Amino acid sequence: MYTDRVIEEFTNPQNVGELTDADGFGEVGSPSCGDIMRIYLKIEDDRITDARFRTFGCAAAIASSSVATRMILGMTLSEAWSLSNAEVLDALGGLPEPKVHCSLLAPDAIRVAINDYRVRRGLEPWERKSCSWGGDCASCPKKS
Amino acid sequence: MNDQVERPVYMDHAATTFMKPEVVAAMVPYLSEYFGNPSSLYRFSREPREGIEAARRQVAVAIGATPQEIFFTAGGTEADNWAIKGVALANRARGNHIVTSAIEHHAVLHTCEWLEKQGFSVTYLPVDGFGRVDPGDVEAAITDATILVSVMTANNEIGTVQPVAEIGRVAHDHGVLFHTDAVQAIGAVPIDVDVMNVDLLSLSGHKFYGPKGTGALYIRRGTRIETLIHGGGQEQRRRAGTENVPGIVGLGRAIELATADIAGHNRRIAAMRDRLVRGVLDAIPDARLNGHPTERLANNANFSFRYVEGESILLLLDGRGIAASTGSACSSGSLDPSHVLLAIGLSHEEAHGSLRLTLGDANTEDDVDYILEVLPEVIGRLRDISPLTPPSPGAPEAE
Numbered sequence: 001m002y003t004d005r006v007i008e009e010f011t012n013p014q015n016v017g018e019l020t021d022a023d024g025f026g027e028v029g030s031p032s033c034g035d036i037m038r039i040y041l042k043i044e045d046d047r048i049t050d051a052r053f054r055t056f057g058c059a060a061a062i063a064s065s066s067v068a069t070r071m072i073l074g075m076t077l078s079e080a081w082s083l084s085n086a087e088v089l090d091a092l093g094g095l096p097e098p099k100v101h102c103s104l105l106a107p108d109a110i111r112v113a114i115n116d117y118r119v120r121r122g123l124e125p126w127e128r129k130s131c132s133w134g135g136d137c138a139s140c141p142k143k144s
Numbered sequence: 145m146n147d148q149v150e151r152p153v154y155m156d157h158a159a160t161t162f163m164k165p166e167v168v169a170a171m172v173p174y175l176s177e178y179f180g181n182p183s184s185l186y187r188f189s190r191e192p193r194e195g196i197e198a199a200r201r202q203v204a205v206a207i208g209a210t211p212q213e214i215f216f217t218a219g220g221t222e223a224d225n226w227a228i229k230g231v232a233l234a235n236r237a238r239g240n241h242i243v244t245s246a247i248e249h250h251a252v253l254h255t256c257e258w259l260e261k262q263g264f265s266v267t268y269l270p271v272d273g274f275g276r277v278d279p280g281d282v283e284a285a286i287t288d289a290t291i292l293v294s295v296m297t298a299n300n301e302i303g304t305v306q307p308v309a310e311i312g313r314v315a316h317d318h319g320v321l322f323h324t325d326a327v328q329a330i331g332a333v334p335i336d337v338d339v340m341n342v343d344l345l346s347l348s349g350h351k352f353y354g355p356k357g358t359g360a361l362y363i364r365r366g367t368r369i370e371t372l373i374h375g376g377g378q379e380q381r382r383r384a385g386t387e388n389v390p391g392i393v394g395l396g397r398a399i400e401l402a403t404a405d406i407a408g409h410n411r412r413i414a415a416m417r418d419r420l421v422r423g424v425l426d427a428i429p430d431a432r433l434n435g436h437p438t439e440r441l442a443n444n445a446n447f448s449f450r451y452v453e454g455e456s457i458l459l460l461l462d463g464r465g466i467a468a469s470t471g472s473a474c475s476s477g478s479l480d481p482s483h484v485l486l487a488i489g490l491s492h493e494e495a496h497g498s499l500r501l502t503l504g505d506a507n508t509e510d511d512v513d514y515i516l517e518v519l520p521e522v523i524g525r526l527r528d529i530s531p532l533t534p535p536s537p538g539a540p541e542a543e
Contacts, residue, residue: 001460010456011463031532032492034453034473034481038531054531056473062529112468112541 005093010059011042012096013066017052023120026112027140029105033063039069039109043117048072048080053109060102066105068089081126084109147454152303153511157351157504158300158328161452163354163394164505170397171355174390180385192389199396206403207326207345208336215379216392220327220348222372223361224251226311226325226383227344230369231292232259235321239289242519243270243320245277247294247304251346253483254295256294265289275304275488283314293322297345299328301500302435302483303444305333312341314372321367327351327359328429331402332410332441343367347399349391355507358391363386389487411501414442416512421445421499423516428523434485434498443503446471447461448485449496449523451532455501463489466515471498493532 002010008113022040023037029036035057040065042050051069055062072080089095114124154162172197179497180188182196200211200465217223232242243257246268256266267285271277277295286293293315298305308324314367315322323344326335327477339343344367363369363382375384402409425431449457461468472493473496480486481495490498499513527533 007459007463027531031496033494034492035213036531056451056530056532057453059455059459062456072453128244 001096003093003098006059006063006095009063009066009092011064012018015052015066016054017071018054019050019052022113024115025118026114026116028108028112029057031056034058034115035102035105037061037065037105037109039065039106039113041110041113043077046076047076048075053085055105057105058099058102060099061105063092064088064095064103064106065109068110070091072110072122077117080110081114083110146262150463150465152467153507153514153538154467155501155511155515156467157509158303158363158441158500158502159354160350161504162506163355164398164401166401167354167394167398171390171394172271174393176526178389181420182319182389183376186393191518193456194391195389195396196387199392202396202400203347203362206330206335206399207347207362208338209362210365210504213362213365215363215383216395217359217361217383218357219359220249220325221251223348223439225239225251225255225362225368225370226361228252228292228294230372231258231323231344231367232262232264233370235291235369236264237407239287239291240264241284241287241289242292242294243269243285243290244294245271245296245306247271247275247299247484248294248300249300249325249327251394252294263498269295271304271487273357273489274301274439275291275299275434275484276436276439277306277311279310279314279499282311282454283318285519286314286320290318290320293320295322295324297324297326297335297425298441299435299484301482301490302330302446303328303441303530305329305439305441308342309340316341322428328506330399330442332443334403334406337362337364349398351473352398352402355391358388358395360395369390383406413507416507416509417443417503419509420460420503420512420515423512424519427516427520430493431523431538434488434490441502445501445503446498447501448490449499449535451496451497451499451530452523452526453496454498456526457497457522460525461518464518464522466518466526469500469502472496497505523535 019040023043024041027038037055048136050091053065054125099133165327180192182192200214202216204211269281275522295311297308312322321343325346330347343364345362347360350356373384402529432448454472471485473481485495
């Protein structure tokens with residue numbers, strides 16, 4: 001059901017761990033839902049210089065955590081903020097339809113961590129859209 | 145990890161079994177030379193017809209019934225549907241209430257839910273922490289309107305064996321019909337429909353080394369039941385459709401083999417299973433065995449590992465050649481984890497972290513060794529990724 005790309009990313013995830021001196025931290029999900037992601041960001045001059053994660057969840061959740069933390073390395077905060085679920089899916093070569101919602105976890109966690117950084121710096125948190133789906137509404141995984 | 149030994153180990157026999165060579169051999173002539181329609185009059189029909197009747201006798205002997213009480217179906221799901229809908233529709237003048245348990249297979253639960261939409265009322269009895277139905281609860285649930293009690297012989301996920309004979313007696317004391325889904329029990333639990341007070345019993349060929357797409361419903365003589373599949377006059381005019389002759393012959397041979405020495409089979413399988421369970425619980429902290437310590441199928445081991453999710457476990461095991469199963473929602477496409485694991489009181493997190501290993505006739509002690517080598521590694525890797533894993537007591541600064 002998963003592509004080889006997803007299995008590879010899940011079997012050898014990158015950026016697993018924590019940053020004790022993180023500038024931004026985000027956590028989304030809950031154990032009862034079956035997935036939780038925690039993300040730690042190191043930020044210098046408005047750019048993400050390091051990102052680590054810990055995820056409890058299925059292969060899709062772990063693979064999308066891994067790929068998303070790689071994608072945002074070197075991005076400015078506003079670039080990372082606009083990382084969409086659809087871009088994560090693309091990087092994974094797609095997910096089976098019932099699994100698409102698992103990939104919402106990573107972009108959500110990144111936004112929570114960015115706002116954590118902003119608040120720590122005394123800045124206004126950016127407004128999180130209720131929707132992190134970057135594709136068109138017709139293909140939204142939460143629609144069903 | 146990639147350079148490590150990988151060997152195929154199939155430990156998901158509750159999902160399905162391979163066909164035994166003797167079963168395949170029995171079927172082969174009916175896939176070729178004995179192709180005739182059993183309902184026809186000419187000589188081409190004789191062998192197929194005799195093959196079906198021999199299989200019917202084999203099934204009857206295996207469960208202590210008479211051949212006239214055995215009806216072949218296209219599987220366990222059809223048998224469950226027929227038993228429950230058939231009894232409900234035939235007895236609706238007498239009442240509209242059915243008693244079943246919260247941990248039945250979906251073939252029973254979803255059939256009951258459909259009947260609720262048709263105006264029937266269903267009581268879903270709770271189970272204890274081991275997955276057992278209390279016969280006292282069955283008695284308390286029976287009303288004047290109750291027409292059927294349906295409780296499985298043994299559970300497919302956690303392997304718990306139910307006190308079927310007692311539940312059947314309670315049902316009969318109140319003049320209520322008793323159905324049991326014995327799909328997981330054939331070959332593992334000795335079945336005698338008279339001793340067990342059973343009026344209807346479902347079974348499925350591919351769970352005991354027979355072919356898929358085959359099953360049977362035992363219907364005690366005199367039981368009021370409607371027909372589900374209408375058409376031709378096959379199966380004493382009660383289940384229409386040209387018979388799956390090779391499948392039926394295979395099912396017959398398979399049940400004969402599976403029930404020839406249940407006690408010996410269970411001793412051998414349970415010895416391996418018990419070593420597996422002890423080994424897993426010794427090697428992996430924060431793990432529990434789900435189900436009953438003793439009243440369980442000899443081949444069933446069901447664990448919960450905290451801080452990790454079941455689908456991830458399955459995929460890493462699959463990467464090492466091991467086939468297993470989980471009650472996690474993530475493997476089913478639904479949002480909720482296994483209804484069975486929730487019914488025995490597990491939290492969502494514990495249910496998401498479940499792993500079922502079900503042994504079969506081809507498994508060896510080497511297979512158990514291999515799982516005991518691989519599984520702790522797999523759980524350890526996922527716990528290293530999980531944010532829920534507590535810091536280990538042997539963390540660096542403590543040393």
